[in-house]
Amino acid sequence: xxxxxxxxxxLLFLIVAALLALTVYTIGSIVAMFLLAMLFAFVIGPAVDxxxxxxxxxxxxxxxxxxxxxxxxxLVFYVISPLVYEQLLSLQERVSFGEMRKSIxxxxxxxxxHFSFLGVRKLHLTTKIEDLISTVFDNVLNIAxxxxxxxxxxxxxxxxxxxxxxxxxxLKKSLIEIVPNQFFEMSLSIVHKIDxxxxxYLRGILMDAFVIGLLTTFAMWLLDVPNFVLIGLxxxxxxxxxxxxxxxxxxxxSTISVITLGTFTQVPLILVTFTLIRLLDDSxxxxxxxxxxxxxxxxxxxxxxxxxxxxxxLFGMLFAVPVAGVVKVVASELFxxxxxxxxxx
Amino acid sequence: xxxxxxxxPQSFLWGNFFQxxxxxxxxxxxxxxxxxxxxxxxxxxxxxxxxxxxKYHAGEYIFREGDPGLGMYIIEKGxxxxxxxxxxxxxxxxxxxxxxxxxxxxxxxxxxxxALAYEDxxxxxxxxxxxxxxxxxxxxxxxxxxxxLASILAERLYKANxxxxxxxxxxxxxxxx
Numbered sequence: 001x002x003x004x005x006x007x008x009x010x011l012l013f014l015i016v017a018a019l020l021a022l023t024v025y026t027i028g029s030i031v032a033m034f035l036l037a038m039l040f041a042f043v044i045g046p047a048v049d050x051x052x053x054x055x056x057x058x059x060x061x062x063x064x065x066x067x068x069x070x071x072x073x074x075l076v077f078y079v080i081s082p083l084v085y086e087q088l089l090s091l092q093e094r095v096s097f098g099e100m101r102k103s104i105x106x107x108x109x110x111x112x113x114h115f116s117f118l119g120v121r122k123l124h125l126t127t128k129i130e131d132l133i134s135t136v137f138d139n140v141l142n143i144a145x146x147x148x149x150x151x152x153x154x155x156x157x158x159x160x161x162x163x164x165x166x167x168x169x170x171l172k173k174s175l176i177e178i179v180p181n182q183f184f185e186m187s188l189s190i191v192h193k194i195d196x197x198x199x200x201y202l203r204g205i206l207m208d209a210f211v212i213g214l215l216t217t218f219a220m221w222l223l224d225v226p227n228f229v230l231i232g233l234x235x236x237x238x239x240x241x242x243x244x245x246x247x248x249x250x251x252x253x254s255t256i257s258v259i260t261l262g263t264f265t266q267v268p269l270i271l272v273t274f275t276l277i278r279l280l281d282d283s284x285x286x287x288x289x290x291x292x293x294x295x296x297x298x299x300x301x302x303x304x305x306x307x308x309x310x311x312x313x314l315f316g317m318l319f320a321v322p323v324a325g326v327v328k329v330v331a332s333e334l335f336x337x338x339x340x341x342x343x344x345x
Numbered sequence: 346x347x348x349x350x351x352x353x354p355q356s357f358l359w360g361n362f363f364q365x366x367x368x369x370x371x372x373x374x375x376x377x378x379x380x381x382x383x384x385x386x387x388x389x390x391x392x393x394x395x396x397x398x399x400k401y402h403a404g405e406y407i408f409r410e411g412d413p414g415l416g417m418y419i420i421e422k423g424x425x426x427x428x429x430x431x432x433x434x435x436x437x438x439x440x441x442x443x444x445x446x447x448x449x450x451x452x453x454x455x456x457x458x459x460a461l462a463y464e465d466x467x468x469x470x471x472x473x474x475x476x477x478x479x480x481x482x483x484x485x486x487x488x489x490x491x492x493x494l495a496s497i498l499a500e501r502l503y504k505a506n507x508x509x510x511x512x513x514x515x516x517x518x519x520x521x522x
Contacts, residue, residue, distance in 0.1 A: 049481050049482050052482040052483070053481060053482050053483065053484055058482075169395075169478070173395075173397065176397065177397070177398075181399060181400075181401060181405060181406075181407070182406075184397075184399065184470075185408060185412065185415045185416075185472075188397070188415060188472060188474065189413070189415050189474075192473075192474035340413045340453075341412060341413065
């Protein structure tokens with residue numbers, strides 16, 4: 001039979017879960033802003049701690065690291081964005097006017113010739129690819145049209161990041177202060193463990209995505225694949241989605257190569273390179289960056305991606321697995337904590 | 346003397362706006378705790394920032410026997426009774442400035458006894474995660490605290506060993522024909 005304390009814990013848990021769901025549903029963008037600020041604070045936090053350990057006051061350390069990170073991000077954006085923009089434009093030109101009009105029909109003829117035994121007759125590849133690309137460009141334009149909203153979002157996220165860096169500990173302490181005595185030690189222990197595991201997990205997946213993006217860009221540049229920076233960016237983001245992400249990035253690279261060059265010659269090399277990068281990621285990068293305990297079951301990943309896609313489209317797909325990872329870290333630390341304090345058996 | 350009616354307006358203003366609330370001035374209390382001995386005022390300020398101030402009503406448990414250990418408490422006001430629930434006995438009664446549960450700063454072994462507020466009590470909690478944080482961000486202070494803790498625990502171990510030897514020799518004397 002459940003004791004009153006356990007009933008209270010279950011009730012509290014349900015109320016918190018319902019409140020969280022309601023909050024996400026009603027003020028999703030503010031929650032997203034706060035989560036993003038938390039993510040940045042988790043990434044920059046250890047550097048602030050390091051500066052503080054060398055006698056620099058927290059306020060100064062937070063300001064210095066915040067400005068340095070902002071500067072580094074700005075520099076990367078300044079260097080990368082013209083390259084990405086240029087490569088996007090060249091891709092659009094090739095697709096709209098140039099090589100694609102010549103190469104796609106040729107490609108279609110090749111495919112029909114090789115796969116006629118499967119009943120392949122007319123594929124209308126040119127129309128389909130043009131439709132797809134115009135949808136992608138329309139989406140990019142839509143995002144750009146909401147520029148004011150984006151600027152406000154970015155500024156608010158940056159301000160929140162700074163204050164989380166500077167006063168994160170105070171905030172945590174104030175939150176724990178309101179917990180009743182009965183649950184105080186348990187809450188403190190659980191919050192600390194969640195904080196530690198979550199920080200390690202988020203820093204891990206970001207580092208992994210960064211390394212994979214860099215490796216892919218370098219490999220595509222070596223192979224002379226067009227739009228290599230764009231492919232590197234796609235690979236870095238796609239890496240957030242286990243199982244489906246890397247093949248998607250390989251497919252993107254192959255498609256760009258085929259569309260641009262009108263031939264399949266680079267495709268085998270691209271696929272081999274992506275397989276090698278995948279192996280390197282699994283055997284070296286991931287074990288160094290991401291804790292094995294956060295690994296999700298493939299079935300969980302598939303359903304998580306489907307739910308993410310259904311709720312928030314492409315962005316939902318991209319961030320569904322990291323969010324599921326965060327939920328797993330929080331839930332498992334919460335459960336372990338409750339178990340250690342005999343609140344659940 | 347402290348009655349506002351008998352005070353001059355200046356001292357009344359001074360008392361209300363500039364004088365520290367004695368309850369809030371915890372540095373004197375912390376200085377008296379052996380773990381924080383030798384820390385400067387600015388060091389103590391850093392320690393004070395990570396302490397958790399808690400209030401307990403008479404009869405309320407601070408922690409229970411068997412709970413995972415997380416850290417120690419320093420009594421700011423009131424009295425705390427350390428009791429063994431398994432043996433239904435009071436092991437000791439502690440008052441202002443005294444501390445308990447310090448072993449839990451080093452490992453999460455279950456608490457060997459319960460701590461119960463004997464009267465309305467105020468405590469400062471000092472916990473493992475905060476000690477780790479102090480060692481990471483202010484290693485100079487963190488090391489001083491850990492060294493003091495180690496010295497206190499070593500002293501206790503020394504006394505326990507001496508007590509062990511004394512008991513063993515008493516037993517040996519009893520067993521002699």
